[in-house]
Amino acid sequence: MILFPAIDLKEGHCVRLIRGDMAQATVFNDDPAAQAAAFENQGFSWLHVVDLDGAFAGKPMNAAAVEGILKATGNPVQLGGGVRDLATVEAWLTRGVRRVIIGTAAVKNPALVREAAKKFPGQIAVGIDARDGFVAVEGWADTSTLHAHDLAKRFEDAGVAAIIFTDIDRDGALGGVNWDATIALANATSIPVIASGGVASLADITKLASPECAGLEGAISGRALYDGRIDPVAALKILADARRERAA
Template structure:
C-alpha cells in the first residue's frame, strides 16, 4: 500500500475555496479558476487531486459540474470527487467522464445499498466519506448530525469492495491546528479498508505522524489550507510519502 497525498480543491460558486470548520459562511477564496489550481498542483508533482463540490454537498445534487470538467480537461492527475452525489446515475456519469474515484458521504449513511451496489459495479472506484464532529458522523454538507460513530459507519462497508475511506475531523478542518492522528489511526485499526486522513493537516510533522500508522491502515492524507498557505512544502511532503 502506497502512502498517498491528495491536494484538495473545494468548489464554491465555481471558485476554489477553503472553509473553516465546514462553515459555508467562513470561506476563503484561493483561486478564481479551479482548473488553473489543478494545473499548479500537478506542476508541483502531485498526481492525485481531491475535489469536493461544496455547493452540491448542501444542495444534494452536483452544482459545480463545469468546474469539475475543466479540472479533468486541464490535468492528467487522478481525481476523486465528492459532494452532492446521491444516486447511481450521477456516480456512473462522473466515472464515465473520467473521474477516477467517486466519494459517497451522505449516501453512505442514508443509502448504504447505493454505495455497495456502486462499489460492486465499479471495483476500486468508490470511496466512502466519513465526516465526524466530536466522534459522531455528520451529513448533508456537515449540516446534519447523527448518533452514528465513524467506526460503526465504516464497518457497514467491510467486504463491500470500497477502495478507501476519507475520514474528516470537522472540528479541525481548515484550521491548520494539526490532524487528528489518534482518531484516524483508531478508525484504520478497526477496519480493513484503507483510511485517508482529512482535516487540520498543518505541516510535515503531521504527515510524518500519519505515515507512522501506515501499517494500521492509514493510507495517506488530504492536504488543503496547508498547501494554500505554504505551511507544507510540496517537495518535502512528497518525499515523506515516498519513504513512508
C-alpha cells in the same frame, strides 16, 4: 502513502472553509483548472475535489469547474459532494473521475454504496465526516446518531476502495490531524483509510510517514498547501523516503 491536495469548489471558485462553515470561505483561486494543473506540476499524483455547493444541494452544482479540472490534469481525481444516486456516480466516472466519494447517502442509503461498489469496483469511496465521533451529513449541517466506526463496519464486505475520514473540528483550522481517531478507525476496518482535516505542517507529514500510520492510504491537505505552511517538494520527499525505507 499518498498526499492528496484538495480543491473545494464553491460557486466555481477554489476555496477553503473552516470547520465546514460556508460563511467562512476563503477564495484561494478563481480558476480551479489552473490550480489542478499547478498541483500536478508540483509533483502530486492524485487530486481530491469536493463540490461544496453540491453537498448542501444534494446534487452536482459545480460540474463545469470539475470538467475544467479533468481537462487540465492527467492526475486521477477523486470527487465528492452531492452524490446521492447511481446515475450521478456513473455520470462522473464516465466523464473521467477516477473515484467517486459517497458521504451523506452512505448513511441514508447504504444500499447505494453496495450497488455502486459492485458495479464500479475500485472506484467508490465512502466519506465519513465526524463531529465528536458521530457522522455528519448534508454538507455537515446535521449530525447523525451513527458512530464513525459503525458506518465503516457497515461496508466491510462491500468492496469499497477507501474511506475518507474527516474530523470536522480540525478541518481547515490548521490545528493538526486527529491522529488518535484516524488511526483507531484504520485499525477497526480492513478498508484503506485516508486522513482528512487539519494537515497543517511538515510535522503532520512526518507523522503520516511514520510506522504508526502505515495502515493509512494517505492524507488530504488543503489550506496549508495554499498558504505555504506545507512545502510540496519537502512533503513529497518525506513520503517518498518513507516508501523507499519500507520497501528496503
